[in-house]
Amino acid sequence: MDFAQAELSNAVFNDCDLLNATFESTNLEKADLRTASNYVLDPELNRIKGAKFSMPAVVGLLSKYDIKIDL
Numbered sequence: 001m002d003f004a005q006a007e008l009s010n011a012v013f014n015d016c017d018l019l020n021a022t023f024e025s026t027n028l029e030k031a032d033l034r035t036a037s038n039y040v041l042d043p044e045l046n047r048i049k050g051a052k053f054s055m056p057a058v059v060g061l062l063s064k065y066d067i068k069i070d071l
Contacts, residue, residue, distance in 0.1 A: 009047075033057070 004024040011028070013036035023041035030050040033039065040060045041048075053061070056071050 001018070001021040003026045004022055006026050008031055009027050009029040010031065012032045016036045018036055018039035021039060023039070023046050025045060026041070027047045028041070028051050029047050030052075031048075032052045034052050034054040037057050038060070039057065040063045042064055043061050048061075059069055059071075062069070
């Protein structure tokens with residue numbers, strides 16, 4: 001799924017598997033990704049102000065930094 005440059009503000013991703021989804025210059029402000037999984041998106045390249053995330057999937061926001069996180 002290619003969500004590049006998509007307008008997804010206030011979108012609700014209910015139980016969505018976002019494996020291989022592309023987010024670049026995407027507006028996700030106030031979007032609800034709490035029940036979504038397998039997403040990887042760069043907060044520096046996307047608008048995420050007010051978006052809702054849950055653990056452990058929110059770790060996908062940090063994937064580009066190649067860090068280890070213990071849950």
